[in-house]
Amino acid sequence: MIERDAIPLVVGVTGHRNIRARDRDTLYAAVAGELARLQSRCPHSQLILLNSLAEGADLLCAQAAADLGIPLMAALPMEQEAYERDFSPEALLRFRALCAGAEQTFVTPPAEPLPPAPDRDFFYRQAGIYVAAHAHVLLALWDGDEASPSPCGTAQTVRFMLRGDFDPADAVPLPGFGAVLHIHAPTRENDPVPAGQVRFLGEEAAFWEALDRTDEFNALAAGVRAESPSLLPRDREKDPWLDGMEALYRKADALSLRYAGVYRRILGGLAVLSTLITFAFLLYDEAEWHGMILLCGLFLLGAWAVQRLGDRTASHRRYLEYRTLAEAMRVQAFLRYAGSQTKIQRILPWSQKTETGWVAGALKACALGMPPYGAHSVRDSWVEQQRQYHLEAKAKSARTLKGSDRVVSWALGLSILVYGAVLVFEFVWGDLNPFSGQIPDAERYRTISKLLLGGISAATLFISNYYGRLSLSRVRADHEKMARFYEAVAARMDRFGESEALLCLLAREELVENGNWCAYQRENGADFTL
Secondary structure: OOOOOOOOOOEEEEEEEOOHHHHHHHHHHHHHHHHHHHHHHOOOOOEEEOOOOOOHHHHHHHHHHHOOOOEEEEEOOHHHHHHHHHOOOOHHHHHHHHHHHEEEEEEEEOOOOOOOOHHHHHHHHHHHHHHHHHHHHEEEEEEEOOOOOOOHHHHHHHHHHHHHOOOHOOOOOOOOEEEEEEEEOOOOOOOOOOOEEEEEEEEEEEHHHHHHHHHHHHHHHOOOOOOOOOOOOOOOOOOOHHHHHHHHHHHHHHHHHHHHHHHHHHHHHHHHHHHHHHHHHHHHHHOOOOOOOHHHHHHHHHHHHHHHHHHOOOOOHHHHHHHHHHHHHHHHHHHHHHHHOOHHHHHHOHHHHHHHHHHHHHHHHHOOOOOOOOOOHHHHHHHHHHHHHHHHHHHHHHHHHHHHHHHHHHHHHHHHHHHHHHHHHHOOOOOOOOOOOOOHHHHHHHHOOOOOOOOHHHHHHHHHHHHHHHOOOHHHHHHHHHHHHHHHHHHHHHHHOOOHHHHHHHHHHHHHHHHHHHHHHOOOOOOOOO
8 A cells, every 4th residue: 555645766667578588587686576566665665557558568567566565656658448459368367356455456648649549559668658757767678779760669668768859848858867778678589698688777876865855854744743834735535646645745845943042052052052152262361261262162162062963854955945845845735736737847947956956856756646536626726825925034134134133233233333342441541542541450351341342243153144144134125025926826826717827837936935945055154153
């Protein structure tokens, strides 16, 4: 059974129909070994096999997955009755048994324009495109011949996975996710490469990093109790895939908020410790309190420990990446609820695809399956709620910005006041006026004034830097712009209705806004340069 509240690792399948009888056991062992390796590498993530169940390699892979307890999604190129004409009697029995045990059996929608008289090759090609477009990795039982002229064969599906060149609108594949596990399946008698030999095609380091990040999220999400309110009306019809999208949104949202809190506490801790280090050193240097050098070292050690905590928890990275996942999953859920078949990974900004490739892969995986069950209005649940959210967030960020400005102003005023007192002191009792009268312990008062001025200046600097890293003025401006945007979208919906074009515009602008936010927040890591 598929776990709907976690990101699945989707393994697509392509391969030759005619598998040599003597190679079957070897190829079965190779497929089972690669699937087991993926399970071992990602113990907190559920593997799903995405398979068109064609005779030959597809059925062999499906059987290996079934023996390992891996759920099957059967993505058929055409209706089952028409598809069954391509099977031998023995293979047909296995095909029907696998379809009956699949989590879901569905016909893949065309990704390309339907020709006037589509043939079977056209529908096989669409199935290959669908598998490549939704899988994290493709198992290819293939002889490696890239010169195949077939528009729908294994070589084409491998190219779809590696290059994404079936779609001019999305011609560049996702970083780290154009991955193919090529398991050599000879078709010639004198093939020098042994059956079952495995080689990796694609960006291997990026692929494994993306899978590790996905598994990391699933491990953390398993222990999360998401308490955020429901995105969609509770009285809607049952849609397991929509339920899963909403559950993933809520878990990603909860994790993002958790790590945002950790990040801000680390940022605040570094600001406080930086101020204390400066003040302790001033006491050591100016007041000649030699014991302060030990306290200074203690504060330095504390700052090092806080920064190490930031590195170990990866709070800043997780805060941004899980926010990206939450926002994208929220948008995808609303699109599905509205009846749109737009896939978010197709319109995700390129900067986010490159910076958070594992999130793009998660969106691919979570978008597979049956089309939306119906179409519903999202004006109130999406547009109006987001407008209200941004208005409230704008007011909140404005209050925080005003508070930070007030703190800095007070610190500046106090610095000016202390400076004025020191200036008066030097004119009346100090060296600025040769006719002034000296007072006993004048040097002590000078030391105290230096400590005050240095401490206040250091505190002002670090407080300003802390609030500056929160980018409050930029955040407030973003909320204001998005509130105006949602107001304009609501007016357009009232006038023109909730068209597919308007829904895509809404989704794209939300993703762009989140991408811009991530871009400037990514520069504000919590480190000792504060």
